[in-house]
Amino acid sequence: MTRSATLDPRRAGPKLRLGLDETGLSYVILAVMVLSAVLWARFSPQVEQTDFSMTYIGARILHLGRSARLYDLQEQTAMRKSTFARPSPLLFEHPPFEALIFQPLAALPYRTVYIVWALVNAAIWLTLPFLLRPYAPAPRETTGYLALFVLYAPLGIALFQGQTSLAMLLFYTLCFIQLKRGSPLAAGACLGLALFKFQLVLPFVLIFLLRRQWRFLAGFTLSGAFFGVLSLMAVGWRGIFSYVRFLATIASDPRNISYGSTLYMVSLQGFLNAVLGRFLSGAGIGVLVAAFSLGLIVLTAWRWQRLEAAGAGPEAEDLMFAAAIAVSLSAGSHLFPHDLSPLLLSLFLVAAHFPASGRTALRGLLGAGLAVFWATPLVFVLLARHCVYLISPILIAFALGSLQLTGKRPAAPADDPAGDRPRWAPERIA
Secondary structure, eight states: OOGGGOOOGGGTOOOOOOSSSHHHHHHHHHHHHHHHHHHHHHTOTTGGGSTHHHHHHHHHHHHTTOGGGTTOHHHHHHHHHHHOSSOOSOOOOSOHHHHHHHGGGTTSOHHHHHHHHHHHHHHHHHHHHHHHTTTOOOSSSHHHHHHHHHHOHHHHHHHHHTOSHHHHHHHHHHHHHHHHTTOHHHHHHHHHTTGGGHHHHHHHHHHHHHTTOHHHHHHHHHHHHHHHHHHHHHHHHHHHHHHHHHHHHHHHOTTOTTTOOGGGOOSHHHHHHHHHTTTSOHHHHHHHHHHHHHHHHHHHHHHHHHHHHTTOOHHHHHHHHHHHHHHHHHHSSSOOGGGGTTHHHHHHHHHHTOOOTTOHHHHHHHHHHHHHHTOHHHHHHHHHTTOGGGHHHHHHHHHHHHHHHTSOOOOOOTTOTTTTSOTTSOOOOO
């Protein structure tokens, strides 16, 4: 995004203000709900089977001075069984620097560390409405706006599982804000902080590479180099090579539940494995995933480049950022429901620039996408039936719809001076 496309937050829509009015009360209710969920999770008998348990295991291995064996399956299994009464079957497969970050807490009991991280996630959740509101102001009513954070199931799942997906949403949001302010170097550095889920970030970075956004890439590289140094400090070169071998093992066995079965993924990889797994080998599916994902990435970069060359305004830039997130998540591997947390930014941006009444098909497509992703019960039904991979086509359709939304729009009716702005969206505040 160029400086000319920078949006003044004072003109972006209503800000979230606290007080004794309805806005303040709505925020207090949200805070009570989030913190209550944290306390409930802390005392839940299933807390030892959350995803955070594997992060704790990784931190414990480093804490006990066994860093060279961090990705040793026998070491992780033994540590898991000795730590938990009812252990999760999952294994720690995150980058070494994540274990190093949590290592200072590894001397504490598991439930204590879990509640500390849950409170960090809760703080992120409660901060996000303030960050997003000036740039994605729809819906105008604060109560409805905050309710959408509660209705978005991936946030609740990430909070309970102790995942880092909420932090991913935070870093994507900070990246977006820095781009709006005309600071691509800082934007890239912010996105680089999300490298703990590098498989979901690198497709997004590839879009910027194809667009030749060198300052953005420089900022991202700085963050990546910092985490690379931390990883070397954690496990050394031997541990790094062990991690690479471990990732190769995971890729070769996509249905292994200990590595995260593709049947529980909402990415293109999960969808094709579920639909074509009986007919194609893992290598064949991998080729299809790579080809289709690369096509989506190239299409997004090409579209963004054309819009920039045509002097597209802030609205088109917002929608391209929204589409790029959706494409990156779809193309990334190991995408579980909680990993859709960054998509919330895309949903708000599309809602803020919803198509005018003259674009009926596009309104239906994007409206259906917004409804599905904000339909909390539907996500849990698909999880219970082990078919969350059905979300993948919806995610891709939403990404393509976002790209289409950046195109030429019909002329505004005479009685609609706002033109492309939907009638329920907020007015721009002067």
